[in-house]
Structure formats: structure tokens, C-alpha cells
Amino acid sequence: MFLKNLLAAGAAAALLAGAPAWAETQLKLATDSGAKGSPSGDALDRWAALIEEGTGGEVQVDVFYQNELGSQAEVLDLLVAGDLDMMINWPITAYDNRLGVLFTPYMVRSWDEAFDAYKPGGWVNEILTGVFADLGLRFFGPWPEGFNGIASRDKYAMTPEEAADLKIRVPAMFPMAESVQALGYQTETIDWSEVFTAIQTGVVDGDGANIIYWDYEYFRDVLDYYNQTKMQFITGVMTMNEGSWAGLSEEHQAVVAEAANTVMEEAFAQAQERDQFYINKAKEAGMEYIEPTPEQIDEMARKVRAEVWPMMEERVGKEIMDLVRANAAKL
Numbered sequence: 001m002f003l004k005n006l007l008a009a010g011a012a013a014a015l016l017a018g019a020p021a022w023a024e025t026q027l028k029l030a031t032d033s034g035a036k037g038s039p040s041g042d043a044l045d046r047w048a049a050l051i052e053e054g055t056g057g058e059v060q061v062d063v064f065y066q067n068e069l070g071s072q073a074e075v076l077d078l079l080v081a082g083d084l085d086m087m088i089n090w091p092i093t094a095y096d097n098r099l100g101v102l103f104t105p106y107m108v109r110s111w112d113e114a115f116d117a118y119k120p121g122g123w124v125n126e127i128l129t130g131v132f133a134d135l136g137l138r139f140f141g142p143w144p145e146g147f148n149g150i151a152s153r154d155k156y157a158m159t160p161e162e163a164a165d166l167k168i169r170v171p172a173m174f175p176m177a178e179s180v181q182a183l184g185y186q187t188e189t190i191d192w193s194e195v196f197t198a199i200q201t202g203v204v205d206g207d208g209a210n211i212i213y214w215d216y217e218y219f220r221d222v223l224d225y226y227n228q229t230k231m232q233f234i235t236g237v238m239t240m241n242e243g244s245w246a247g248l249s250e251e252h253q254a255v256v257a258e259a260a261n262t263v264m265e266e267a268f269a270q271a272q273e274r275d276q277f278y279i280n281k282a283k284e285a286g287m288e289y290i291e292p293t294p295e296q297i298d299e300m301a302r303k304v305r306a307e308v309w310p311m312m313e314e315r316v317g318k319e320i321m322d323l324v325r326a327n328a329a330k331l
Contacts, residue, residue, distance in 0.1 A: 025252065027051070027085040027244065030064035032072040033192060033236075039213065039274060040236060041065050043088055043143055043263055047238075050259035059252055061086075071191055073172075080135060085244040086256075088143050088236045093174040097315040098131045101324070103209075105179040105231045105308050106301035109329035111146075111272050114233040118142040119268065120261075123327045127320055128237070136242045140260035143236035143267050146275035149228040150180070151215035152206030153199060156225035156290060160184025160303075168208040169195055174315060175308050179231050180208045182307040183300060196222065210234070211275060212289075216282040226282060227290040230297055231304065238264060298331050305331075 029048055034040030048061035069075050069084070073092055078084035080095065093099045101124065108114045117124040120141055132139035150156070150168060157163035163184030170177045170187045177187045185208065190198050198204045199222045207215055211234050212226050238260050245253060283289050292300070313321040 024058040025055075025060070025248065027059060027061045027256075028064065028083075029061050029086040030069055030075055030078075030084055030089075031066060031087060031236075032075045032089045033214075034066050036065050038066075038217070039145075040088055040143070043267065046266070047086075047088070047259055047263045050262055051256055054255035054259060055252055059248075059255070067193055071193070079137065079239070079241055082241045082243045084241070086238075086240045088238050090171070090173070090234075090236050092172050093315075094172070095135055096131060097174065098127075098317065098320060100174045100312060100316050101127055101131070101320055102235070102237070103173055103176055103179070103232050104312060104324055104328075105175065105182075105304045106331075107324060107328045108233050109230070109297070109301075113329055114144065115268055117327065118144060118233070118235055120264075123323060127323060132237070132239055133242075137239045138242055138245050140238040140240065140257060141264040143238055143264060144271045145213070145234045145236065146211045146271055147228065147230040148209050148211050148232050148234050149226055149230070150183075150185070150206060150208045151210070151212075151219065151223045151226045151287075153222060153224055154205070156227050156288075157184065158227075158290075158292070158296070166205045167203075168206050169198060169204045170208045173209075175312055176209045176232075178308050178311055179304055182304040183229065183231075195219065199223065211278075212282055213275070213278040216278050216285065216287065220282065220285050220287060223287060225288045225290060227292070229292065229300060231300075301331055 029044055031040050031044055044063045048063050051059050051061050069078060076091055079087050091099050108117055116122055119125060129139045152166055157166055160183060167186040167188055168180055169190045170180050172189050177189060180187050188204050195207055196219055199206065199219060206223060207219060215223055215226055279289055
């Protein structure tokens with residue numbers, strides 16, 4: 001508890017530092033995943049610049065990248081508490097089990113289906129708007145990345161029998177572990193900052209649940225294979241603390257929301273191209289990229305849905321899962 005309080009105090013001090021005396025309003029924007037210069041880091045910078053430009057400098061935005069304010073859970077703590085104003089993040093489900101709908105396995109099967117579901121007015125977007133409102137957060141929309149997979153060292157798996165010999169790192173987000181386990185793998189929940197060392201030292205055999213960008217950019221020296229299992233369509237979320245939102249003038253609210261919409265639309269336009277770019281980069285770096293056939297994906301999807309969706313109904317509720325079943329991709 002002392003360590004957590006110390007970290008929180010340090011984070012709060014960092015947040016207060018550097019605010020220009022002439023700024024009418026100072027906002028704090030962060031991410032839990034992505035250093036400066038990464039795609040998510042660039043998206044933070046873009047959102048901040050659009051806000052400052054749109055308000056004529058009346059609103060200034062301090063940007064904080066991955067690990068600068070603490071762990072994934074600690075930064076979300078700051079956002080919910082109002083000590084941080086805005087985020088592009090991948091929220092853990094500890095605050096509300098319904099956030100697990102973000103990670104429903106085999107909910108969409110193609111980029112077109114994903115865009116239709118997650119964009120403003122889409123059926124997943126509408127679910128998330130309500131869930132985040134209950135947490136005191138305003139949901140602007142998704143920051144899409146792409147379909148995920150299983151990255152591994154030395155060997156890879158195409159069957160549950162092969163997967164049983166591999167222990168895969170998963171993030172602390174329901175139902176990530178459950179989805180990977182349904183494919184036959186052993187799993188270990190490890191914080192993002194410790195993943196490289198865990199793979200390097202053999203604590204785990206690979207990383208699960210990420211798009212190829214993260215495994216190429218951060219772990220390519222210790223990974224040999226990337227199996228595009230397409231369990232989840234991975235997207236960050238663009239949110240703002242409701243108290244921070246209420247503290248803005250209507251004119252500034254409009255600028256912040258429009259800036260978020262611009263960043264989101266740009267991400268939709270760029271995500272598929274960026275994903276393919278990093279697939280190519282991973283291949284060039286010597287990582288073997290495995291793309292299962294549609295029939296193999298169908299087989300995986302049926303198994304994972306049968307095991308994980310009933311668990312999800314217990315966590316996210318029947319109402320949400322009825323919407324998922326009614327709208328999810330057909331097998």
C-alpha cells in the first residue's frame with residue numbers, strides 16, 4: 001500500500017509540473033501502451049495538437065506516454081479519479097466486467113465488420129458508451145489496431161495438442177486468458193513492462209492477444225513465430241473523465257470531441273495499412289508469419305465461442321451477450 005501511495009504521489013507531482021501560467025485550461029492526456037513515436041504515441045500527440053490549435057492555445061495538453069505515470073492499472077486509477085483527464089488506453093476489466101465486451105473472442109471476422117461494429121453508431125460502440133458512462137468516463141470512440149494473434153519462441157501451435165506445450169503471456173483483461181486457454185495454451189498474466197524479460201528468461205514461451213506491431217516492435221529479438229489466430233479485434237479506447245469534461249466550456253468541449261473524432265477517423269483509415277506494414281517488417285526481421293486458413297479460423301472460433309461466451313454472459317450480462325450473438329459474425 002505504501003508503494004502504491006508513493007507511486008500515486010509521484011504521478012500526481014508529474015501531472016502538476018509544467019503547466020503554462022497563461023493557459024486558461026490545462027488537460028493531461030496519457031496512454032498505458034506506447035512510447036513517444038509509436039502509433040499510439042503519435043495519436044496522443046495528434047489529439048493534443050488538434051485541441052491546442054482548435055482552442056487557439058486556451059487549452060494546453062500535457063502528454064504522458066507508456067509507463068511515465070505508472071502501470072496500466074495505476075494510470076486507469078488516475079483517469080477514473082480525475083487526476084488524469086484523457087486517455088487512449090486498453091482498459092483492464094477490474095473496474096467493470098462489462099469492459100470485457102471489448103475483447104469478446106471471434107466477435108467480428110473482417111476489417112469491414114469491425115469498422116461497422118466499432119465506429120460511432122455501431123452496435124459495439126453503443127454498448128461501450130453506456131459502460132464507460134457508468135464509470136464516470138466519456139467514451140469518444142475506438143482507436144483501432146487490428147486482429148491479434150499468438151507470438152512464440154522456438155515453436156508454434158496449430159492444434160490444442162501442440163498448444164499444450166506452450167505457456168503464453170496474456171494481459172490482465174477478461175477474457176484474454178480464457179480465450180487463449182480455450183485454444184489449448186497455458187497462460188501467465190504478466191504486466192507489459194515485464195514481458196520481454198519473461199520471454200527471454202523462459203518464464204513464458206511467447207506473447208498472446210496482441211497485434212503483430214507490438215510483438216515486432218518490442219519482442220522481435222526473442223520471438224520466432226506470429227500465428228494470426230484473429231481471436232479479437234484489438235482497439236484502444238478514447239475516453240475522458242466526466243468531471244474534466246464538465247469543467248470545459250461548451251466551445252472547448254466541441255473542440256475536444258471533434259479532435260477525438262478526427263484522430264479516430266484517421267486511425268480507421270490507417271489501421272489496416274499499418275497492420276500490413278508491420279506484418280511485412282516482421283517477416284523481413286526473420287519472424288515467421290503464420291496465417292491460418294478460413295476453415296482453421298472457423299474451427300478455432302467454434303471452440304473458443306463454445307467455451308468462453310458462456311463465461312462472458314456471467315461477467316458482462318445476458319443483455320450484452322444477446323446483442324453480441326445477434327450481431328456477431330456468422331460461422
